[in-house]
Amino acid sequence: MKMLIFGGSGRTGQVMKRAAAAAGWEVCAPAHAECDLLRAEEVSRCVLESGAAAVVNCAAISGLEACLDDALSAHLVNAVAPAAMALACRHTGARFVHLSTDYVLEGHRPGLKDESTHCKPANVYGSSKREGELQVAEALRESLVLRVSWVCGNPDKPAFTESILSKALAGAPLDAIADKYSMPTDAEDIARAVLELLPLSVSGVLHLCSGGEPLSWHDCAVIVLQHAAALGALPCVPDVQRKLLSQATFFREVRPRHTAMNNARLTSLGVLMPSATQALQRITERYLRAAK
Numbered sequence: 001m002k003m004l005i006f007g008g009s010g011r012t013g014q015v016m017k018r019a020a021a022a023a024g025w026e027v028c029a030p031a032h033a034e035c036d037l038l039r040a041e042e043v044s045r046c047v048l049e050s051g052a053a054a055v056v057n058c059a060a061i062s063g064l065e066a067c068l069d070d071a072l073s074a075h076l077v078n079a080v081a082p083a084a085m086a087l088a089c090r091h092t093g094a095r096f097v098h099l100s101t102d103y104v105l106e107g108h109r110p111g112l113k114d115e116s117t118h119c120k121p122a123n124v125y126g127s128s129k130r131e132g133e134l135q136v137a138e139a140l141r142e143s144l145v146l147r148v149s150w151v152c153g154n155p156d157k158p159a160f161t162e163s164i165l166s167k168a169l170a171g172a173p174l175d176a177i178a179d180k181y182s183m184p185t186d187a188e189d190i191a192r193a194v195l196e197l198l199p200l201s202v203s204g205v206l207h208l209c210s211g212g213e214p215l216s217w218h219d220c221a222v223i224v225l226q227h228a229a230a231l232g233a234l235p236c237v238p239d240v241q242r243k244l245l246s247q248a249t250f251f252r253e254v255r256p257r258h259t260a261m262n263n264a265r266l267t268s269l270g271v272l273m274p275s276a277t278q279a280l281q282r283i284t285e286r287y288l289r290a291a292k
């Protein structure tokens with residue numbers, strides 16, 4: 001059976017492509033140049049002509065500053081294009097899975113958020129993604145909208161976790177923001193969960209993330225560095241200077257502070273996720289293997 005994957009060159013999309021192919025899917029993943037998500041009619045044509053039984057959208061303009069600088073493109077790629085995919089899937093009968101984000105949540109209150117939590121995005125990226133969620137649901141009620149967070153674990157597309165490991169291995173000074181919280185999630189767990197969810201008759205919004213308590217970037221850094229040291233890749237656990245979000249002057253867009261999600265609905269469906277600590281430890285091992 002054929003799976004059409006949008007965003008196959010991205011951090012999550014690369015891993016999704018590999019996992020789907022390994023699970024026996026015939027994967028088709030048009031490159032940006034072959035199907036520009038700024039053009040909804042190209043997106044519709046691509047789905048309608050694909051013959052795909054499943055369409056998975058891993059594409060987005062995911063940079064917060066990129067969305068701030070070009071809100072129209074963010075709206076077209078993050079909201080209009082997914083709606084066109086969903087509508088086309090309504091015609092073809094394909095299963096549609098769309099990735100969204102914890103940044104649709106307001107993020108003022110500490111603690112874990114479930115799917116019933118009120119959405120109030122704090123930035124252009126979050127607003128475009130929330131619009132995408134709503135438009136997808138309206139175009140195809142049977143769509144599955146999976147909110148993911150702090151995607152890491154693809155050594156070819158380093159995230160915060162891989163960057164801190166790389167700096168630590170190079171002996172560089174380390175710092176990390178200690179007052180912003182979410183749930184780091186391994187791209188490999190996301191891809192596995194998508195494959196497990198495809199045959200289930202579940203629709204609507206699901207929080208797809210690791211389990212456990214909210215972690216800051218500083219917490220994540222300490223976990224990966226402790227594990228790297230325990231594995232002998234570092235002589236000791238290096239010190240990581242704690243920074244405040246307000247000190248990150250290179251961020252021009254607002255970041256929500258407390259968006260860690262609760263994955264109880266996902267796990268109640270039998271899709272099990274590791275704890276964030278277990279995920280970070282696995283990611284560390286994968287990064288160290290790839291760095292050899």
Ligand SMILES: NC(=O)c1ccc[n+]([C@@H]2O[C@H](COP(=O)([O-])OP(=O)(O)OC[C@H]3O[C@@H](n4cnc5c(N)ncnc54)[C@H](OP(=O)(O)O)[C@@H]3O)[C@@H](O)[C@H]2O)c1
Pocket residue numbers: 006007008009010011012013031032033035036037038057058059060061062063077099100101102103129148149150151152157
């Ligand atoms: N990364 C995270 O921590 C994170 C956190 C929460 C939610 N998410 C969500 O998870 C999903 C995957 O994120 P990611 O980090 O894996 O994404 P990513 O690495 O930024 O990749 C984005 C993908 O979208 C494609 N794309 C962007 N604009 C396009 C356009 N106009 N036409 C065609 N393709 C286009 C990119 O292709 P090119 O590179 O070729 O342009 C790339 O393949 C997204 O829905 C994102 O919102 C991510």
